[in-house]
């Protein structure tokens with residue numbers, strides 16, 4: 878298994894986990910871009926957004942709802958936050974195991990760079 882995030886799921890690489898359930902794992906980004914920067918991932922390896930099927934709709938729903946729940950737990954639901962899924966090179970994807978970025982705690986610029 879060569880995927881970095883699969884190794885985190887397996888506990889072979891340490892991470893500061895903030896949530897885990899049957900389907901998902903969430904952990905702090907190693908290079909945070911905001912006071913809160915968490916990555917929420919499916920435990921199952923899916924490389925990019927292009928590799929999702931209709932049968933994954935419930936899983937994607939859980940991913941997004943988990944981001945909202947973590948944001949709420951940390952008290953950022955009112956002030957707001959951003960969720961980002963990067964895909965392939967123009968999208969800025971560097972780890973090829975789907976991950977939803979959750980960023981909060983500062984005013985984020987738009988449009989993205």
Ligand code: AMP
Pocket residue numbers: 881890892905906907908909916963969970971972973
């Ligand atoms: P992306 O550029 O959307 O593929 O995001 C990959 C993210 O993974 C970046 O924000 C990295 O800082 C983060 N990252 C890389 N290695 C690790 C690691 N070992 N633990 C936690 N986050 C990581």
Ligand code: ZN
Pocket residue numbers: 880881882883884921922923973974
């Ligand atoms: Zn993986």
